Amino acid sequence: MKSAPMSKKASAAASELLSERELRRIADTVLRLAKSTAAEETEVHVDEVANALTRFANNAIHQNVAEHGLTVSIRTVTNGRTARATTNRIDEDSLRAAIEASLSLAHSQPKIPSLLPMPGKQRYRRVNRFIKQTAALSAEERARAVRRACDLAVKKGQVAAGIFSNGQSQSALANSRGLFAAYRETHAEFSITMQEDSAASWAKANSSDVRAFDPQKLAARAGEKAHLAVNARELAPGRYTVILEPSAVLDLVGFLFYDFAATALADKRSCLNERMGKQLFGPNISITDDVYHPLQQGAPFDGEGVPRHRVGLVDHGVPKNLVYSRAAAKAAHKEPTGHGFPLPNEYGEAPMNLVFGGGDSSVEKMVASTDRGLLVTRLWYIREVDPYEKVMTGMTRDGLFLVENGRVSAARNFRFNQSLIEMLKNVELLGPAVRATGEEAFEMVVPAMKVRNFHFSEVTKF
Amino acid sequence: MWDLCTNALDTARLRGAAYADVRVMHLRQRDLTTKNGQVGTLSQSESIGLGIRVLADGAWGFASTDRLTQDGVAACAAQAVSIAKASALAKRSEVVLAPEQAYVDSWQSPFRKDPFEIPLETQLALLLAADAEMRRVKGVTLTETDMQFRKIDSWFASSIGSRIHQRKVISGCGIAATSFQGQEIQKRSYPNSFGGQHALQGYELVDSLDLMRNAPIIAEEAAALHSASQCPEKIGTLILGASQLGLQIHESIGHPIELDRVLGQEANFAGTSFLTLDQLNKLQYASSIVNVVADARLDHGQGLGTFAYDDEGVPAQCTDIIKAGKFRGYLSNRETAHLVGLDRSSGTMRTESWNRLPIIRMTNVSLLPGTWDYDDLLADTSDGILMETNRSWSIDDRRYQFQFSTEIGWEIKGGKKVRMLKNPSYSGITTEFWNSCDAICKLGHWTLWGTPNCGKGQPMQTMGTGHGASPARFRNVHIGTAFSNQ
Numbered sequence A: 001m002k003s004a005p006m007s008k009k010a011s012a013a014a015s016e017l018l019s020e021r022e023l024r025r026i027a028d029t030v031l032r033l034a035k036s037t038a039a040e041e042t043e044v045h046v047d048e049v050a051n052a053l054t055r056f057a058n059n060a061i062h063q064n065v066a067e068h069g070l071t072v073s074i075r076t077v078t079n080g081r082t083a084r085a086t087t088n089r090i091d092e093d094s095l096r097a098a099i100e101a102s103l104s105l106a107h108s109q110p111k112i113p114s115l116l117p118m119p120g121k122q123r124y125r126r127v128n129r130f131i132k133q134t135a136a137l138s139a140e141e142r143a144r145a146v147r148r149a150c151d152l153a154v155k156k157g158q159v160a161a162g163i164f165s166n167g168q169s170q171s172a173l174a175n176s177r178g179l180f181a182a183y184r185e186t187h188a189e190f191s192i193t194m195q196e197d198s199a200a201s202w203a204k205a206n207s208s209d210v211r212a213f214d215p216q217k218l219a220a221r222a223g224e225k226a227h228l229a230v231n232a233r234e235l236a237p238g239r240y241t242v243i244l245e246p247s248a249v250l251d252l253v254g255f256l257f258y259d260f261a262a263t264a265l266a267d268k269r270s271c272l273n274e275r276m277g278k279q280l281f282g283p284n285i286s287i288t289d290d291v292y293h294p295l296q297q298g299a300p301f302d303g304e305g306v307p308r309h310r311v312g313l314v315d316h317g318v319p320k321n322l323v324y325s326r327a328a329a330k331a332a333h334k335e336p337t338g339h340g341f342p343l344p345n346e347y348g349e350a351p352m353n354l355v356f357g358g359g360d361s362s363v364e365k366m367v368a369s370t371d372r373g374l375l376v377t378r379l380w381y382i383r384e385v386d387p388y389e390k391v392m393t394g395m396t397r398d399g400l401f402l403v404e405n406g407r408v409s410a411a412r413n414f415r416f417n418q419s420l421i422e423m424l425k426n427v428e429l430l431g432p433a434v435r436a437t438g439e440e441a442f443e444m445v446v447p448a449m450k451v452r453n454f455h456f457s458e459v460t461k462f
Numbered sequence B: 001m002w003d004l005c006t007n008a009l010d011t012a013r014l015r016g017a018a019y020a021d022v023r024v025m026h027l028r029q030r031d032l033t034t035k036n037g038q039v040g041t042l043s044q045s046e047s048i049g050l051g052i053r054v055l056a057d058g059a060w061g062f063a064s065t066d067r068l069t070q071d072g073v074a075a076c077a078a079q080a081v082s083i084a085k086a087s088a089l090a091k092r093s094e095v096v097l098a099p100e101q102a103y104v105d106s107w108q109s110p111f112r113k114d115p116f117e118i119p120l121e122t123q124l125a126l127l128l129a130a131d132a133e134m135r136r137v138k139g140v141t142l143t144e145t146d147m148q149f150r151k152i153d154s155w156f157a158s159s160i161g162s163r164i165h166q167r168k169v170i171s172g173c174g175i176a177a178t179s180f181q182g183q184e185i186q187k188r189s190y191p192n193s194f195g196g197q198h199a200l201q202g203y204e205l206v207d208s209l210d211l212m213r214n215a216p217i218i219a220e221e222a223a224a225l226h227s228a229s230q231c232p233e234k235i236g237t238l239i240l241g242a243s244q245l246g247l248q249i250h251e252s253i254g255h256p257i258e259l260d261r262v263l264g265q266e267a268n269f270a271g272t273s274f275l276t277l278d279q280l281n282k283l284q285y286a287s288s289i290v291n292v293v294a295d296a297r298l299d300h301g302q303g304l305g306t307f308a309y310d311d312e313g314v315p316a317q318c319t320d321i322i323k324a325g326k327f328r329g330y331l332s333n334r335e336t337a338h339l340v341g342l343d344r345s346s347g348t349m350r351t352e353s354w355n356r357l358p359i360i361r362m363t364n365v366s367l368l369p370g371t372w373d374y375d376d377l378l379a380d381t382s383d384g385i386l387m388e389t390n391r392s393w394s395i396d397d398r399r400y401q402f403q404f405s406t407e408i409g410w411e412i413k414g415g416k417k418v419r420m421l422k423n424p425s426y427s428g429i430t431t432e433f434w435n436s437c438d439a440i441c442k443l444g445h446w447t448l449w450g451t452p453n454c455g456k457g458q459p460m461q462t463m464g465t466g467h468g469a470s471p472a473r474f475r476n477v478h479i480g481t482a483f484s485n486q
Helices: A020-035 A092-107 A132-136 A139-155 A215-228 A246-260 A262-266 A326-332 A363-368 A420-425 B002-014 B070-090 B120-135 B204-209 B211-227 B242-254 B374-379 B430-435
Strands: A041-057 A060-078 A081-087 A159-175 A180-196 A199-207 A238-244 A287-289 A311-315 A354-356 A372-386 A391-404 A407-410 A414-419 A427-430 A434-436 A444-446 A449-459 B019-035 B038-056 B059-065 B104-108 B142-158 B163-181 B184-190 B197-199 B234-240 B292-295 B318-323 B365-367 B383-395 B401-413 B416-422 B425-429 B437-440 B447-456 B461-469 B472-479
Touching: A020 A041, A020 A060, A020 A092, A020 A159, A020 A180, A041 A139, A041 B070, A060 A092, A060 A139, A060 B038, A060 B070, A081 A092, A092 B038, A132 A159, A132 A180, A139 A159, A139 A180, A139 A215, A139 B070, A180 A215, A199 A215, A199 A372, A215 A391, A215 A407, A238 A246, A238 A363, A246 A262, A246 A354, A246 A372, A246 A391, A246 A420, A246 A434, A246 A444, A262 A326, A372 A414, A372 A449, A372 B383, A391 B383, A391 B401, A414 A420, A414 B401, A420 A427, A420 A449, A449 B401, B002 B019, B002 B038, B002 B070, B002 B142, B019 B070, B019 B120, B038 B070, B038 B120, B059 B070, B120 B142, B120 B163, B120 B211, B163 B204, B163 B211, B184 B211, B184 B383, B184 B401, B197 B204, B197 B447, B204 B211, B211 B401, B211 B416, B234 B242, B242 B292, B242 B365, B242 B383, B242 B401, B242 B430, B242 B447, B242 B461, B374 B416, B401 B430, B425 B430, B430 B437
Parallel strands: A060 B059, A081 B038, A199 A391, A238 A372, A354 A444, B104 B163, B234 B383, B365 B461
Antiparallel strands: A041 A060, A041 A159, A060 A081, A159 A180, A180 A199, A238 A449, A287 A311, A287 A354, A372 A391, A391 A407, A391 A414, A414 A449, A427 A449, A434 A444, B019 B038, B019 B142, B038 B059, B142 B163, B163 B184, B163 B197, B234 B472, B292 B318, B292 B365, B383 B401, B401 B416, B401 B425, B425 B472, B437 B472, B447 B461
């Protein structure tokens, strides 16, 4: 085995990620090695992560981890066929072996009539989501912040559990037609559950900039709501007006995103089949996919290196546009939108940066305007029951409150079975769209919503 | 690999670790899929790296690296110790580990055909042929097939002197047909949904499935579901097919017995458990015919939860979970065992990869076979609904209230399947449901199902778990919940 062409670093500190020049050297090495093989075209992705996560429960840190990893993923094309091989070793012998593995896989299949030539050089809009302060956050700093949150819990007679994480990642994509794209970002997240007796509540924030949220404030908010959630009373299942906080909205509507993939419609597994251009949702619902939105994250290019475009998906309740990979665009006689997954794959593409239009209400105003309803902090274990009507089931969790004449009191958690299509027809009020984070869907920019006739089917025991 | 392990352990000790364990893992994976007669995913990957867990100043730290040089490993071990010392800034008590012996061993999971040695052309030809069989059926609008193979080598060493090498070969395969008509999408899968069957086996698993015979059957069913009657909402008798019962076990028994959940360590993410410590040996979890074990031993079968040692160096064991309906045991590790009065871990610490911390995981959590022949069970059911193949699953964060739906249902009248039902679903409270079980089929109908996609932990880890089950009957179940009042 030959020695590595460049060094790989072990630490999770900001300065330890490879430079863009070093990423390009790895990519160039792969493209050079592939020239002496049967590969007619070659694409290489180089991805590097350095992440750290501090986990706490019972008012103490119980897990505390750090990782560093780099992968090189190579797709070759030969004689109308393509396949991918991935390795995390970057010495030339390993890279050559991955190229050969990719070719061997490609040779094993029939020709792909729809396979397109790789795209050539592209121009990308720059986005800056790498924040030095986030990358530099140390294990000690995370531990001290966690300690302060846990001390607050102890002071209140509560029990805290959660995470404080930070990290950095970068990707480079190059191909034998001269395309090169690179992107790096940082990410930080604080999530906390405060438990009091048998009640609990939760708060979470996520940003590329660790200074964008205050763990102490999140801990205090979760603690206040946990106290309010004590002595929950059981209510009868049925249809209620609900006030969904942004995290609850996010985790529900996250199940809609793949329906906007052109490939999903072609495969007839999208709820938008035979519904495009029709008034499907309420006129107050507008959705775009916009990686360039200031509250969004992610690379400005897709899995083939095509620049991501802003796409208006829903305009005043009417589904107007889909997203397209290059292959899906060609099949539909459209332009690619820059949402394709790395090839080869069977799913095509998806919008990954959803931004909902907001309104001028707020959770407080929604509560004040509600005679009888439920305030939902968070939802849990959401699964699709009916893929065409988009009926979802799931549970409320960590803070369900009955709203009566503008006042709130604790309620036992419910199971819901609710069509997302119906829900988005029944939105009465919208708050401002904010960057929301949950556990069932990736982060989006969504508002709090007041929704009538939300269907809760059963109640649980707490 | 052992030199790397030794280097990591030595560095950790020099830096002040009171205990350390290290895993070097080499993971190889091949993924093949087809869709509508064309190859979809065709990829393979390999990943090798090292993860070290240390106990220093009474607290845990973990670090991982893919830089497998002496310097890289030493830096990683030093980082783990410094992280542990940071953890100690927010500790409330010292970590105490249950005693365990040191083991020096090497083990390989049994397989007859190495899936990585089977020609890719052979594998793809089978998937494409099954795909074509499904597409022959009128009304089918989407066909999908998949195979997945993994080979995992792990070298485990600990500061108490263990040196354990394990090699596991895992195979998975499944097919699915989807039909979109009118305002409805219906789907049938074989032999199970969400990727089919997965087991600690070689390519012989694929050979055993007989995809070509089953492809047209599920395709016909997917199309026929559109004209089937809607599953009614009622309180009634439910018979669950074995694969659906496997997932029922996973969600309503497997997760609540994880001691880390019980102790609040997962409260922020995966949730807690209704099985508080005072319930052990007291709770009537299920009816008296129900016996459930967590068994990682090869004797139990070649499941996704089968191994020789867990990722904490503890030998595979069989633990009674429910015996004659009574709640008898948790899944524990060396850190938590003493909290339930055990003098030893039950051996359930597992990690997805070299860059993830081992956490408490299900092994093979299985319902032991009963006494009924399947035909006799149907014949004995005057009015009920048989549900097969999972479509959706959901349960609350303490594992009380659940709702499942399946791909297909059959109405049972007078001991016979009389008609197909679409959109079947059922719901309940865990202990009420299991206490309503009045018949379990015998060994000949028992399968050790694999659940390859169990997510837990932060950062998230995906783990394969095994669930042996045979068809079983439950009384007074709330049926049809998911579609009520839609």
